[in-house]
Amino acid sequence: MTAPKFPNEFQRKALALINDLMPLSELVFFLVEPDMRHRGAVVYKSGADIEKQYEAAYSQMDPLNPERFTNRDDRVVTLDSQMSPHLLKQTIYYQEFMVPNNHRFVADMLFRHEGRIIAVLTMLREAGLGNYSTHELHLLRSLQPFLEYSLNAVYLPHRNDERQSITDHYALTERELDVLELLLSGSSNKEIALALGLGLATIKTHLHNIFQKVSVQSRSELIAKILPLLQL
Amino acid sequence: MTAPKFPNEFQRKALALINDLMPLSELVFFLVEPDMRHRGAVVYKSGADIEKQYEAAYSQMDPLNPERFTNRDDRVVTLDSQMSPHLLKQTIYYQEFMVPNNHRFVADMLFRHEGRIIAVLTMLREAGLGNYSTHELHLLRSLQPFLEYSLNAVYLPHRNDERQSITDHYALTERELDVLELLLSGSSNKEIALALGLGLATIKTHLHNIFQKVSVQSRSELIAKILPLLQL
DNA sequence: TTTCGCTTCCACCTTTTGATGGATACCCGA
DNA sequence: TCGGGTATCCATCAAAAGGTGGAAGCGAAA
Numbered sequence: 058m059t060a061p062k063f064p065n066e067f068q069r070k071a072l073a074l075i076n077d078l079m080p081l082s083e084l085v086f087f088l089v090e091p092d093m094r095h096r097g098a099v100v101y102k103s104g105a106d107i108e109k110q111y112e113a114a115y116s117q118m119d120p121l122n123p124e125r126f127t128n129r130d131d132r133v134v135t136l137d138s139q140m141s142p143h144l145l146k147q148t149i150y151y152q153e154f155m156v157p158n159n160h161r162f163v164a165d166m167l168f169r170h171e172g173r174i175i176a177v178l179t180m181l182r183e184a185g186l187g188n189y190s191t192h193e194l195h196l197l198r199s200l201q202p203f204l205e206y207s208l209n210a211v212y213l214p215h216r217n218d219e220r221q222s223i224t225d226h227y228a229l230t231e232r233e234l235d236v237l238e239l240l241l242s243g244s245s246n247k248e249i250a251l252a253l254g255l256g257l258a259t260i261k262t263h264l265h266n267i268f269q270k271v272s273v274q275s276r277s278e279l280i281a282k283i284l285p286l287l288q289l
Numbered sequence: 290m291t292a293p294k295f296p297n298e299f300q301r302k303a304l305a306l307i308n309d310l311m312p313l314s315e316l317v318f319f320l321v322e323p324d325m326r327h328r329g330a331v332v333y334k335s336g337a338d339i340e341k342q343y344e345a346a347y348s349q350m351d352p353l354n355p356e357r358f359t360n361r362d363d364r365v366v367t368l369d370s371q372m373s374p375h376l377l378k379q380t381i382y383y384q385e386f387m388v389p390n391n392h393r394f395v396a397d398m399l400f401r402h403e404g405r406i407i408a409v410l411t412m413l414r415e416a417g418l419g420n421y422s423t424h425e426l427h428l429l430r431s432l433q434p435f436l437e438y439s440l441n442a443v444y445l446p447h448r449n450d451e452r453q454s455i456t457d458h459y460a461l462t463e464r465e466l467d468v469l470e471l472l473l474s475g476s477s478n479k480e481i482a483l484a485l486g487l488g489l490a491t492i493k494t495h496l497h498n499i500f501q502k503v504s505v506q507s508r509s510e511l512i513a514k515i516l517p518l519l520q521l
Numbered sequence: 522t523t524t525c526g527c528t529t530c531c532a533c534c535t536t537t538t539g540a541t542g543g544a545t546a547c548c549c550g551a
Numbered sequence: 552t553c554g555g556g557t558a559t560c561c562a563t564c565a566a567a568a569g570g571t572g573g574a575a576g577c578g579a580a581a
Binding site: 066067070071073074077078196199200202203206207210240241242243244245273274275276277278279280281282284285 | 298299302303305306309310428431432434435438439442472473474475476477505506507508509510511512513514516517
């Protein structure tokens with residue numbers, strides 16, 4: 058297949074690539090809003106709940122919080138490059154967030170658009186995997202420009218335009234948009250649930266609400282009604 | 290925003306990435322038309338004349354000619370995997386094309402869309418650089434899925450003006466088109482049956498056949514796949 | 522503080538869709 | 552005339568989708 062079946066297939070493909078090139082215990086790819094909030098996190102190799110936990114309580118303490126790199130041009134940053142292991146282990150962030158989740162080594166690949174950080178790919182390793190080698194970091198820094206180009210040139214423009222035009226028409230919530238996006242790509246409820254890390258019941262609820270707001274009886278009718286709106 | 294400034298910026302970015310990851314003497318990225326002709330070659334590190342020379346006289350002799358890989362699923366192929374060095378050196382292709390251009394080792398990364406090869410990234414090495422190591426080949430095979438995805442999802446849609454009508458793509462019968470038309474408008478099976486004055490079972494049969502021809506699993510996927518083709 | 526909207530999930534149920542393996546009839550070309 | 556494709560229909564079954572009426576947590580706003 059090739060038409061982007063999932064709107065965030067870009068993220069998952071990118072994560073699959075990185076994961077294929079070096080041993081990692083977990084990967085996360087999220088977009089960064091202008092107000093520095095995270096959005097559309099795609100988690101690889103584990104559940105999506107860690108991301109919630111992070112955003113809720115620990116993002117501000119994160120030594121790799123994207124905000125800290127706003128006025129710089131790093132492509133890839135590691136936890137160790139920001140803080141000595143000795144100091145790190147004394148932080149609440151390390152003890153309450155990293156340790157319980159079995160994270161020891163962290164590297165972030167940063168993606169920018171006109172200077173602003175628009176997305177971050179976080180790579181996590183448990184202690185047993187050892188720290189990132191210079192060779193691995195070089196590989197990551199080589200990959201970054203191409204990933205950034207693809208992200209900017211292709212993925213983001215489409216996605217933003219589409220979401221905007223739909224919210225203009227119907228008052229859908231963020232989550233409903235997430236569901237709708239996947240639905241419009243032809244995904245089944247099960248696939249949507251899987252992609253968003255939610256239960257099947259939740260998807261049905263969201264869909265039901267979407268049907269109401271858009272005034273349609275079925276997913277087919279919804280697709281037939283919305284898709285043409287996006288091609289204007 | 291970051292709309293592709295140059296039509297083939299994608300190719301050049303991809304070539305820059307590969308070139309950054311391993312020593313190469315030359316790289317070429319070209320698109321492959323349905324009739325297997327090359328198009329839009331982007332050459333890295335040397336002049337474009339080699340490409341013309343190749344297409345004019347030597348493409349048919351090329352052991353790595355994409356045509357030879359049509360019904361396979363190789364991501365990356367090397368010259369050595371197709372022909373023993375001993376035999377290779379006796380070929381006209383080697384003596385008249387490769388030697389004069391100082392090529393000794395060749396690897397091709399193949400990109401497909403729905404099975405068909407749509408692009409090829411050719412990597413060339415002079416003798417001094419040595420052959421591709423298994424590690425390098427693994428790296429290339431890891432990169433291929435992401436590049437293929439980006440190529441399909443991002444780059445190719447821009448040049449998809451050549452979209453034919455649905456019937457050209459998927460030999461649908463007249464009756465199947467009747468059904469499809471109603472389906473694309475969001476109708477349920479019952480409504481389609483009513484509209485065409487047929488039984489529900491008939492509609493199901495037609496739909497089943499359509500699914501097969503178009504290679505989809507559900508009506509939603511079908512709509513999501515066909516509708517965009519109609520609005521170009 | 523309370524209310525409200527959003528999000529998540531559940532159980533139970535009906536309807537729709539899709540898969541499978543048939544059958545019959547028609548037409549057309551080899 | 553015989554085979555192949557098309558079109559129509561059937562029964563049966565499993566899976567997916569959709570409807571209904573809940574519940575609970577949470578954060579923001581009133």
